[in-house]
Amino acid sequence: MSFTADIKTELCKIQIKRDCCLRAECYGAWLFSKCFTIKEAAFTTESGPAARRMLELAASGPGVSAQLSYAVSRRRRPAYRVSLPEEQERVRLVEAFGHTGREPSLRINRAVLEGDCCQTAFLRGIFLACGNVTDPNKGYHLEFAAPYKNLAGDLYTLLGEAEAFSSNPAVVRRPGGYGVYLKDSGQIENLLTYLGATGASMELMQVKMYKEARNNINRKTNFETANMDKTYSASARQIAAIAAISDCRGLESLPDGLRELAVLRLNNPDLTLRELGQRLGISRSGVNHRLQKLLEMGEAIIEEKGIDGIM
Ligand SMILES: [Zn+2]
Incomplete structure (x- = not known):
């Protein structure tokens, strides 16, 4: 399993205790999944636990039922396809978070994030949908693959102003979207710990110590x-x-x-x-x-x- 897959599996074991946080994680995961629209769309992920968690979040949060099927990822690996085939489900999902689904530019609706607890859950959701961390044996790089420019910009701001950890992210244009990334091993460790992936954070720290x-x-x-x-x-x-x-x-x-x-x-x-x-x-x-x-x-x-x- 890849380092990213390990992190997502670890994050999916976290039990959400509050309804506000459940909504926030659901919002983060779906908003960054390319499926947050009235038009029919699908999202593919190599992480089975992340795909299943998205379905659970949608069902237990806004009460939306999504569909899961097998697929092949762009890297030609076994993957999972998450979609909302019914238009009424798509409408219910976007409206549950104060969107219309017809906005010319999708932005983060901060009103969904009620407290500090929700911000952690929101970022965790985003990571489950589009986060990627390079194997620390090869280098230090954590990246969120944001589907749109303004979402990337909002995430950049959110990460930069988070008080629980300090990071200075950067944004880069990628094929089919935008990358918001961190390259400092200490900042990556802190973010992983903040999201709740303490095992992965420890592993990164150990690899770093070994390399040094x-x-x-x-x-x-x-x-x-x-x-x-x-x-x-x-x-x-x-x-x-x-x-x-x-x-x-x-x-x-x-x-x-x-x-x-x-x-x-x-x-x-x-x-x-x-x-x-x-x-x-x-x-x-x-x-x-x-x-x-x-x-x-x-x-x-x-x-x-x-x-x-x-x-
Ligand atoms: Zn909360």
Whole structure:
């Protein structure tokens, strides 16, 4: 199941306690469904629970009976088709919320939203009809697909002024309608919690934490790998120089301090200067100084004889 489908299933488990909120959720769901008109229209959704909830809301709120049938969504997935085949039912639905169904431009009738409780229910209804949230593993995006420009504008205003959560939505033109969307993961979490989808909100938060932890690990690993490469390539150069001394003059020709370090380095190519120093009981700069001497000697031999002369 998609993340959106999970959210809708979770939202449909919420029991509505007040009649005012039932009306508000019904209004939100139908107003944004493209079926809020006197003309015959149908609405398709991939969420079975959302489709059934729309029917229940219509029946128990304004007492309108709608029809449910199987369909295929635009993404070619199994879907549900909600419609109001009877004209009298369509008239009853729009009139129940103070509309005529013949308005040149459909707007949100705020008189339906009696209290703050109703605003939550109203937004939940809208989400059930046209909400979509991208899988948080892929990105953060919550969008309401509003059927008309003015409805999109009204929803934008409603979201922006909601006191229970702060969000700064944006509106974008889409094929067949308008998108009102949020891209900030924190704002999406807050909105989902506000609507009552606490499970989905928690899941989003966990995915975000996991992604951040993974990014930190990657950053650290990249940093360590870069340092390792640096240590290793310096070490390779030192070993080539020590090998040249060993082959041409023998390591026994070196003074004790240099010989000790040369043998240690040959056997431990991955030790840092500090670690070499700890093994020998000398400082990092002491190690560096001695390695510089070994490099000078060895590279002078390589230059003199050529690398082939030594190998
Ligand atoms: Zn209410």
